Amino acid sequence: MSTPGSPQPSGPAKKVRAKARPADRIFLGLSTGSAASIMVILAGVALFLIIQAVPAIVADWPNNSDLKSGPTGGYPNFWAYVGPLIWGTLFASAIALVIGAPVAIGIALFISHYAPRRLAGILGYLVDLLAAVPSIVFGLWGIIVIRPFLLPLSDWLNTYLGWIPLFGGQVSTTGSTILAGAVVLAVMILPIITSISREIFLQTPRLHEEAALALGATKWEMIKLAVFPYGRSGVISATLLGLGRALGETMAIALIISPAILVSVRMITEGENSQTIAANIALNFPIATTLQREALIGTGLLLFVISLAVNMLARVIAGRAGKGSQKKKKAMLAQLPPSDPSTVLAVDDVLAKKRNEGTVEHAEAAAVDGSPSEIDEEERKGKDA
Amino acid sequence: MSATISPSRQPTGRITNSLTSGQLPRLIEWYVLAGSLALSAIILALMGFNIAGWLVLSAVIYLLALGILSSAVENRRKATDRVIRGLVTVAFLLALAPLVSTLITVFANGIGVINWDFITQTSASVFNTDTLEVTTQVGAWQAIVGTLIITGIAALISIPIGILTAIYLVEYATKQNWMARTVTFLVDVMTGIPSIVAGLFAFSLFTLIVGPKAFSGFSASVALSVLMIPIVVRSCEEMLRLVPMDLREASYALGVSKFSTITKIVLPTAIAGIVTGVMLAIARVIGETAPIFMAASFTDNFNANPFDGPMQTLPVMAYTGYKFPGQDIAASNASAWGAALLLVFLVIILNLIARIVAKVFAPKGSR
Numbered sequence: 001m002s003t004p005g006s007p008q009p010s011g012p013a014k015k016v017r018a019k020a021r022p023a024d025r026i027f028l029g030l031s032t033g034s035a036a037s038i039m040v041i042l043a044g045v046a047l048f049l050i051i052q053a054v055p056a057i058v059a060d061w062p063n064n065s066d067l068k069s070g071p072t073g074g075y076p077n078f079w080a081y082v083g084p085l086i087w088g089t090l091f092a093s094a095i096a097l098v099i100g101a102p103v104a105i106g107i108a109l110f111i112s113h114y115a116p117r118r119l120a121g122i123l124g125y126l127v128d129l130l131a132a133v134p135s136i137v138f139g140l141w142g143i144i145v146i147r148p149f150l151l152p153l154s155d156w157l158n159t160y161l162g163w164i165p166l167f168g169g170q171v172s173t174t175g176s177t178i179l180a181g182a183v184v185l186a187v188m189i190l191p192i193i194t195s196i197s198r199e200i201f202l203q204t205p206r207l208h209e210e211a212a213l214a215l216g217a218t219k220w221e222m223i224k225l226a227v228f229p230y231g232r233s234g235v236i237s238a239t240l241l242g243l244g245r246a247l248g249e250t251m252a253i254a255l256i257i258s259p260a261i262l263v264s265v266r267m268i269t270e271g272e273n274s275q276t277i278a279a280n281i282a283l284n285f286p287i288a289t290t291l292q293r294e295a296l297i298g299t300g301l302l303l304f305v306i307s308l309a310v311n312m313l314a315r316v317i318a319g320r321a322g323k324g325s326q327k328k329k330k331a332m333l334a335q336l337p338p339s340d341p342s343t344v345l346a347v348d349d350v351l352a353k354k355r356n357e358g359t360v361e362h363a364e365a366a367a368v369d370g371s372p373s374e375i376d377e378e379e380r381k382g383k384d385a
Numbered sequence: 386m387s388a389t390i391s392p393s394r395q396p397t398g399r400i401t402n403s404l405t406s407g408q409l410p411r412l413i414e415w416y417v418l419a420g421s422l423a424l425s426a427i428i429l430a431l432m433g434f435n436i437a438g439w440l441v442l443s444a445v446i447y448l449l450a451l452g453i454l455s456s457a458v459e460n461r462r463k464a465t466d467r468v469i470r471g472l473v474t475v476a477f478l479l480a481l482a483p484l485v486s487t488l489i490t491v492f493a494n495g496i497g498v499i500n501w502d503f504i505t506q507t508s509a510s511v512f513n514t515d516t517l518e519v520t521t522q523v524g525a526w527q528a529i530v531g532t533l534i535i536t537g538i539a540a541l542i543s544i545p546i547g548i549l550t551a552i553y554l555v556e557y558a559t560k561q562n563w564m565a566r567t568v569t570f571l572v573d574v575m576t577g578i579p580s581i582v583a584g585l586f587a588f589s590l591f592t593l594i595v596g597p598k599a600f601s602g603f604s605a606s607v608a609l610s611v612l613m614i615p616i617v618v619r620s621c622e623e624m625l626r627l628v629p630m631d632l633r634e635a636s637y638a639l640g641v642s643k644f645s646t647i648t649k650i651v652l653p654t655a656i657a658g659i660v661t662g663v664m665l666a667i668a669r670v671i672g673e674t675a676p677i678f679m680a681a682s683f684t685d686n687f688n689a690n691p692f693d694g695p696m697q698t699l700p701v702m703a704y705t706g707y708k709f710p711g712q713d714i715a716a717s718n719a720s721a722w723g724a725a726l727l728l729v730f731l732v733i734i735l736n737l738i739a740r741i742v743a744k745v746f747a748p749k750g751s752r
């Protein structure tokens with residue numbers, strides 16, 4: 001994108017400068033300030049968490065009167081406390097990802113390549129609606145629907161596959177298991193992975209697809225040959241972004257799992273499940289004393305670092321597709337769309353017309369001069385040039 | 386002269402249509418679907434019927450039958466194709482199940498609680514002077530007010546910062562500009578901040594400024610802003626980039642200043658998209674529980690002052706109703722469902738407004 005305002009020196013050496021108006025200056029200052037404030041906010045988040053967390057991290061846990069009792073009692077130091085929590089967070093998210101990601105990618109494929117074109121827009125909207133449901137509602141839903149729903153499955157798994165450590169142990173009778181929590185988490189990350197993957201699949205060059213079909217490939221072979229290679233890095237990024245969401249999800253886990261702070265791979269037990277960082281904070285924060293709160297903030301700081309790392313990794317993987325060092329490679333891979341489902345939703349709403357007409361009608365889109373779809377394409381391509 | 390190429394042998398017996406031979410009939414998938422639904426219904430009728438089991442078993446039978454049929458009549462490649470098509474469709478239906486189930490559950494459990502009193506009263510213990518009994522009065526008024534105030538302040542903070550940042554990124558910054566690249570990257574990263582971390586940040590900030598017990602509605606608003614700003618920036622950025630460059634260039638060609646071009650040309654063109662994006666961003670954060678719970682804590686008292694003391698909100702009410710119920714556990718749970726349903730209503734209304742704005746105020750001309 002070229003900057004519209006910057007005067008391009010053209011032809012004669014005499015530079016024509018626009019008259020600087022006060023309103024321009026102020027507006028430039030305001031918008032630059034806002035952009036800078038983003039950096040300040042993110043730095044502030046890290047800084048204040050560190051300031052609050054340090055006293056608890058460096059404290060002498062066994063001899064500290066504050067940390068000896070309550071939720072933090074019985075741990076030699078901060079790392080012994082946070083270790084099982086990190087394990088629990090990763091474990092729950094991993095289960096959620098194993099359940100959710102294949103389904104999400106399947107849905108994305110269904111909407112982008114299988115559903116009738118007329119319906120695709122509406123179906124995509126329905127899945128995006130999942131993202132609009134507040135997490136607390138999913139939590140409550142998990143308590144009264146998912147917990148009992150999974151009980152027979154848990155029994156079955158324990159009876160026949162109990163020799164696998166995952167399904168071992170005493171089966172929960174209430175269903176407050178990490179499996180139930182992870183299922184709810186999987187539902188929550190579905191819309192994120194789906195909306196991003198869908199956008200990426202839709203970016204597949206029409207010519208690649210038609211070439212594959214012309215060579216006699218079935219639809220699935222076409223998808224394997226043309227769609228997946230083009231969108232691979234994007235789908236991996238989408239999955240990582242879903243993982244990032246699952247790591248930080250609080251309420252579903254806090255409401256559903258009956259936890260313990262220990263490292264355990266058991267999925268269908270009660271009171272022997274690993275706790276997650278976020279849920280542990282939510283459960284203990286109201287009853288914690290000052291130093292215990294600081295310990296909890298310390299665990300939150302680690303959660304922040306982990307999810308930041310996952311998100312950055314997702315961006316870097318997608319970015320490599322975008323930057324690609326050589327220009328040729330760039331055109332070969334899909335661009336990551338705005339990550340948030342609500343952003344995708346907003347763009348969808350405004351471009352509803354374009355989406356319904358689909359990519360088939362190139363000629364028509366070209367006929368309408370400066371139609372949004374064209375500009376959009378140009379901008380996205382130009383962005384990383 | 387005509388060199389006739391006569392077929393060496395005439396086909397004998399039934400003439401097969403070479404175009405459709407080796408293919409299943411066109412509607413075969415529907416036949417198989419009906420068959421598998423019926424078959425699994427019969428099987429389950431013998432074992433004890435339930436809807437979920439019926440659908441799952443039908444899906445399994447359908448995929449197996451179609452795969453076997455297709456590989457027998459057609460070939461393995463087509464069989465794979467058909468099975469994958471079936472799997473992908475099943476995946477989609479699987480995603481609709483939680484959506485439908487969640488909405489039904491919330492409505493079924495919440496609708497009984499919601500009435501005029503629930504919306505307009507605050508939770509309190511009422512002493513009846515006639516019967517000398519203390520009854521708990523359930524009400525969500527304090528939570529509704531709290532939600533609106535906290536989300537409102539968060540919107541007031543986030544929308545200007547978000548829109549201005551988007552303007553900076555689209556209108557002012559060049560691609561090579563380190564600041565624009567950093568901000569774009571940070572905004573992307575910020576969308577991934579766990580919501581509870583935002584709550585801890587606000588709590589830490591206000592603990593350092595105000596001192597311990599720094600729970601307040603404003604603190605929760607700050608937490609929500611951290612979550613909302615990146616969403617607003619991303620939406621607005623996308624919308625501003627959709628504005629055709631021709632419009633800006635036409636404006637500059639007439640000697641209009643940059644400020645006027647942005648406010649009079651670019652923003653009005655993109656306003657529908659920006660409003661839609663902002664609405665959806667509000668809908669996103671209005672349901673956040675964890676950050677509000679950290680920063681504003683919870684209370685049953687009515688508190689409309691965002692700068693002093695804990696404040697109740699709908700999502701936190703739904704959470705505490707289940708996790709920290711009062712003496713009457715059933716009533717607490719019921720009010721939790723009531724709060725959840727009200728919250729879903731709010732989110733649906735915001736989404737509808739966003740859709741309507743996008744439809745009605747979309748820029749005309751580009752068809």
